[in-house]
Amino acid sequence: MEVINVELNEVMECPCLCKCGTWFDLHDGHASLNNTREVVCEECHIKEQKIMDIQNEIWELEST
Numbered sequence: 001m002e003v004i005n006v007e008l009n010e011v012m013e014c015p016c017l018c019k020c021g022t023w024f025d026l027h028d029g030h031a032s033l034n035n036t037r038e039v040v041c042e043e044c045h046i047k048e049q050k051i052m053d054i055q056n057e058i059w060e061l062e063s064t
Contacts, residue, residue, distance in 0.1 A: 020044050 014026035018041040030045035032038040033052055040048065 018044055 012023070012025040015023050016026045016029060016039060017023055018029075019038070020041065020043065022041045022043065024041040026039060029039040029041060032040045032044075033048040
């Protein structure tokens with residue numbers, strides 16, 4: 001088991017590391033839209049939502 005020593009600037013009840021490398025509190029995280037078994041930070045959640053919106057728009061344009 002690998003031990004990660006990171007100095008956080010704030011106290012977190014349940015710190016989690018996002019796929020982008022940002023630390024966030026689990027209670028502030030969001031379920032990933034790409035992987036339901038993953039929790040991501042607010043910024044990654046917004047990026048995933050924008051990607052999904054663009055993909056839906058492309059799908060709608062292709063199907064008309």
